[in-house]
Amino acid sequence: MRVSAIDIGTNSVRQLICDVEDGSLIRLRKDVKITRLGEGLIKTGRLNPGAVQRTVETIEEFISMAEKEGVDEIYAFATSAMREAKNKELFLDNFSKFNIALDILDGDTESLFGYIGAVKGIKLDKALVIDIGGGSTELAYKGFEFIKESFGIGAVKLTEEFVKSDPPSLEEYNDMRLYIIDTVVNSIGKYNEIERLVGIGGTITSLAAVSQQLEIYSEEKVHGYVLEREEIKRILDRFMSVSLEERKKIAGLQPERADIIIAGTAILLTLLEIFNKKEITVSEWDNLEGAVLYKFGGMNI
Template identity: 55%
Template sequence: MRCSVIDIGTNSVRHLVCDVDGENIKHIKKDVKITRLGDSVSKNAKLSTDAIGRTANAIKAFLDDAENLKVQDIYAFATSAVRDAKNADSLINELTKLGINVDIIDGETESLYGYIGVSYGTKKDNVLVLDVGGGSTEFSYLNENLVKKSFDIGALRLTEKFVKNDPISIDEYNNISLYITDMLTPFISENREIPTDIVVIGGTITTLAAMSQDLKMYSRELVHGYVLSKSEIKRLLDLMMSLSLDERRLLNGLQPERADIIVAGTIIVYTILKLLNCTSITVSEWDNLEGALVEKYIKETNGKN
């Protein structure tokens, strides 16, 4: 069966097309469009008309792609920005006109999808999966049951909240790091069994992996499974903090559209590594898109048989 999954995120909209045969998954296409749906949501809890339009246009292009690729079924879900927006119905109505239903998932379900995707893609057991997104960051790991926790710290959200200078100032860096620490310390203190083997998903970490390898053209094969040390993440962070926005846009491996929020995203990753006293992470290209695919087209389908 050929199916696709659309992830409507705070910073980007992503589309995965796969052939599913039993429990086997064959990737056909994986695409991303940065639409900034979550612009200003953290300030006024509303999606802007422009952001809704950009996102609807991106999804229309994905639906056209799915039709051309003869996709048989589509599952779409929305995350942090749509969860938080008082006018989420405005987006849902626009997407209904396009003929697509959207599942607005909570943070725990988002964590679940991320964990499942990483498990399938890396074959790793006993890992902490971190999903660093535009509006939120999810923790998930197995401890008898699956522990799932979502926090309102994301690359776009923290950029809007703290960053006013270009380049970002040391005070802004410290304020972001302290904010993350205050948010996460109670959870980390109460959960001493958190695994030290960390797999990270999301646009921030795949971008850092591409930057670390100085990739002029993005490669899923080179990014998936790449190991980033804490010192390398700090090197990239120091480099980006020394550059203006326009200068960051010229760095290999960094999408120009992501250059304004990548610093805050990197601070999230680096601060979490310090809080967990970990020296490296593994990057996964298998993420919540694949996890949703498994949940909807493998687990649920098999459960019905």
């Protein structure tokens, strides 16, 4: 069975086209385009018509691509921005022309999909999966029980809330860091058993690419890459020392992500410090693979 899964996120739209055979997944292609659906949402609580148009146009491109690949099924889901927008009907009205169903995932389901994808891709036991998105961050871990949580901290959201300077000031960064700590601190005790961390999402894959100075992005070099906390600090210092225009030129970093990468890195680094871990393993398999395995591969926790 050939499947397309489309993830409509706060910062980007992504598509995975793959074959599902006997519960296994064979990836054919994975594409991403930054559309910033959640632009301005933190201030207004509403979706911006221009952001909706950009996002819908990208979905149309992805659906056309999927049809050319001969997919049997298209599964589309949306996350944080659509959960929170007061005027989500604006998007839904535009989306209705595609005649495909759309799931607006709650935080628990988003965490579940991310966990399934990451652990299937990395194959690490007793790993806490961290998914840093544009509008939210999810934690998921399976010990004696399966724990999954979603927090309203994301790279786009924190950038719009806290970053006013270019580059951000140390005070702005510290305010972000304290906000992240305040948001997750009451949950830390749930994860005492964890041995390793696995990270998914554009922030952490970008950091892996920057760490390796990849002029051309390589899934093979990013997937399974181990990012050390000290290396993340070094990269953050570099981000904080240059202007936005200079950040756009850093090897391994998508120029469209340069404005939100500091906030995303702040989330990751703060979580590593909170959990007292020195490193995190990067996974290219994420909630797209997890969604396909859950919906079409019969996989659950």
